[in-house]
Amino acid sequence: MSESFAFLSDMVDYGPQILNGLINTLLLAGTISVTGLFAGILIFRLTLSENRFIRKSTASYISFFIGTPLIVLLFLMYYGLPQWGIKLSPFAIAAIGFTLNIAAYNSRYLSAAYNGIDQQQLMAASAQGFSSRQIFSLIILPQTLRRAIPGLTNQVALNIKDSSIAFLIQYVDFFAQMQEQASLNFQYLKVYAVTGAIYLLLVSLVIFGSKRLETRYAIPH
Amino acid sequence: MTFLEIISILVRGAGFTILVTFACILTGLFSGLLAALLFRLDIRPLNWLLHAFTYAFRGIPLLVVLFLVFFGLPSIGLPIPPLLAMMLSLGLICGAYLSEVFRGALKAVDPNEIMVAQSMGMHRIQILISIEIPQMLRFSAPGMLNEFTTVLKYSPFAYTVGVPEILKEATSLALTTLRGMEIYLAVGILYFLIYKIMMEMFLWVERHYAIPGFKQI
Amino acid sequence: MTLLQVRNLTKNYDGIGILNGVNFSLHEGEIKVVMGPSGCGKTTLLRCLNRLVEPSSGEIIFDDKDITAADVDIRQVRQRIGFVFQNFALYRHLSALENVKLGLRKLRGLSDAEATQRAIYELSHVEMQDHQDKYPAHLSGGQQQRVAIARALAMDPAVLFFDEPTSALDPLMAREIANLLNRLHAEKVTILCVTHDVTLAKNLPGDVLFLNHGHVEAEAPISELMQNHASENVRAFFEEKAPNA
Structure with a gap:
């Protein structure tokens, strides 16, 4: 009893730092979710390019980022760039690395959604005289975004979870603060169990929100 | 240190990367298959347990599970060696995702075929082994490849618990040689090569067992 | 009787x-x-x-x-009791021959060679011996139905x-x-x-x-x-x- 009380009081004592870490986690996850979405749309647009070279390079980009661990890219920037005199903050490195990586995944969700839409609509739009830029922004994008909601929101949940690797490049996020806490009170099991529960809660909120979004923006059949 | 020496050290690390990846994939296949089949039994309390397992392991970050296992369990007298810690974290996370893939694939098996097998007098277990599992595995191929790729991409975190795999070797090399840029670039390419080889092997197996008329789900 | x-x-x-x-x-x-x-x-x-x-x-x-x-x-x-269903319900992951063999192997306990021999006999009975290695997806409806009948006959049923x-x-x-x-x-x-x-x-x-x-x-x-x-x-x-x- 007294032991769990001590554990709780530790948590409370350390509360401000933990809260600060939580804010950093949400800041990073939020940032990369937004930048990753826009970058993903851009990559997706490039996969539809008329230019063969652009299409090929985009495919390689996607394949490379899906095939290589993100942490390698983060370490490359964190430990490698200073060699050239470029020193970026951990947040900047995480934001850039995650965005490049998430863009590859999001573009895949969008491509899958694009493959599901009726190609005759696009022909009809061309026949009506829309430019390819107009067709993309007026017809393709609204439909693929809606159809890709499950994949895209699932990516947001992944972003929250994956942002926890940023402590490895000294970004002081929620997980980093909890590790600090664990190393202070040696209650590794309890601290990491609480950590897991809080991540689970955050992810659950995203899943809940995604279900709402899906029903709200469902395309009528 | 020449760049060739650096590469040879990294390749040595690649052996451990492959070991970790392979061990976690096997853990994932085993636990995912087990969970999907137990779901099939449709026993209420068991279903809740399985839901809790898949939900938790899909919702908690790998590093948190890994640290819970590697640093947490010893505090209650359960020391866990690094590779086992990876299997219990990354392996079971893979299993949680795979069990969802397998459950979806089991639903794609035509109930009429199961009824025919019943009407022939086949036992529940015989039907599972001869009809449902062979079809389920084929339906699951794309999902399985996805999860296996994820395992490879998360395998570098084994370095945080001391497995001397690629990233661990790279980190110490980068510190001693101060050539981080080239080293991590080489590491990225090395992982990409392993990914490509793994994918080709998987696709080869898939083609080998491919049967006309199986649409991927 | x-x-x-x-x-x-x-x-x-x-x-x-x-x-x-x-x-x-x-x-x-x-x-x-x-x-x-x-x-x-x-x-x-x-x-x-x-x-x-x-x-x-x-x-x-x-x-x-x-x-x-x-x-x-x-x-x-x-x-x-041999049962032939409306939608044939051939096992999609097995060839025509394997569809007929499955029951012979798993239920009758025949050896692979015996089961193959018997299955070929049943397939020729319904004039499907030339298609024995095809999978259901590559057979027409009528062909699938014949294989389904051969599959049922192979079990020596008292009634179909x-x-x-x-x-x-x-x-x-x-x-x-x-x-x-x-x-x-x-x-x-x-x-x-x-x-x-x-x-x-x-x-x-x-x-x-x-x-x-x-x-x-x-x-x-x-x-x-x-x-x-x-x-x-x-x-x-x-x-x-x-x-x-």
Whole structure:
């Protein structure tokens, strides 16, 4: 009893730092979710390019980022760039690395959604005289975004979870603060169990929100 | 240190990367298959347990599970060696995702075929082994490849618990040689090569067992 | 000799009677057709007979034993009843040959060589030996149906049940299946065939069991049923199905 009380009081004592870490986690996850979405749309647009070279390079980009661990890219920037005199903050490195990586995944969700839409609509739009830029922004994008909601929101949940690797490049996020806490009170099991529960809660909120979004923006059949 | 020496050290690390990846994939296949089949039994309390397992392991970050296992369990007298810690974290996370893939694939098996097998007098277990599992595995191929790729991409975190795999070797090399840029670039390419080889092997197996008329789900 | 005797068979779903006391018998070597309007319970009847659907009450005497009894090993009984389904339901991951072999290997315990030999024999019986290595996706509906029949025959069944064997086939293929059923009948195979296909029924010898609202309304050769039958329901059915006959 007294032991769990001590554990709780530790948590409370350390509360401000933990809260600060939580804010950093949400800041990073939020940032990369937004930048990753826009970058993903851009990559997706490039996969539809008329230019063969652009299409090929985009495919390689996607394949490379899906095939290589993100942490390698983060370490490359964190430990490698200073060699050239470029020193970026951990947040900047995480934001850039995650965005490049998430863009590859999001573009895949969008491509899958694009493959599901009726190609005759696009022909009809061309026949009506829309430019390819107009067709993309007026017809393709609204439909693929809606159809890709499950994949895209699932990516947001992944972003929250994956942002926890940023402590490895000294970004002081929620997980980093909890590790600090664990190393202070040696209650590794309890601290990491609480950590897991809080991540689970955050992810659950995203899943809940995604279900709402899906029903709200469902395309009528 | 020449760049060739650096590469040879990294390749040595690649052996451990492959070991970790392979061990976690096997853990994932085993636990995912087990969970999907137990779901099939449709026993209420068991279903809740399985839901809790898949939900938790899909919702908690790998590093948190890994640290819970590697640093947490010893505090209650359960020391866990690094590779086992990876299997219990990354392996079971893979299993949680795979069990969802397998459950979806089991639903794609035509109930009429199961009824025919019943009407022939086949036992529940015989039907599972001869009809449902062979079809389920084929339906699951794309999902399985996805999860296996994820395992490879998360395998570098084994370095945080001391497995001397690629990233661990790279980190110490980068510190001693101060050539981080080239080293991590080489590491990225090395992982990409392993990914490509793994994918080709998987696709080869898939083609080998491919049967006309199986649409991927 | 009577192979199958059904007495007062009923089946209720949520208090609604699907079968309301069905009585009939099937002799060895006989072919009997079950017809009736949709929803009359003919598919349920067939599935009750090997307890794919549990009957609510009544007796099913198969080979002098009541197979609804609790101590009956229904899987043993099912191995003696060949069942051919409307949508063929070939195992999609197995070739035609493997489809026929599966039961021989797993249920009869035959060696691979024995099972192969027997399966090839059954496939040639239905003229499918040239397609034995094809997968279901590469076979036409009629071909799939033949393999399904070979698969059932391979188990040496005492009786063959057909559930709407022609409903998923075009008329030409349906005609081939009718010919095949006649050939099997000539070989003294006992057959119970549920169908709504009047053309098929007319092409088969033997009586028609006319099922309506879950009971047998008439049992007679189809020619009798089609000629101004006493029952209003029977007349209405055949007028709708075959107005020109």
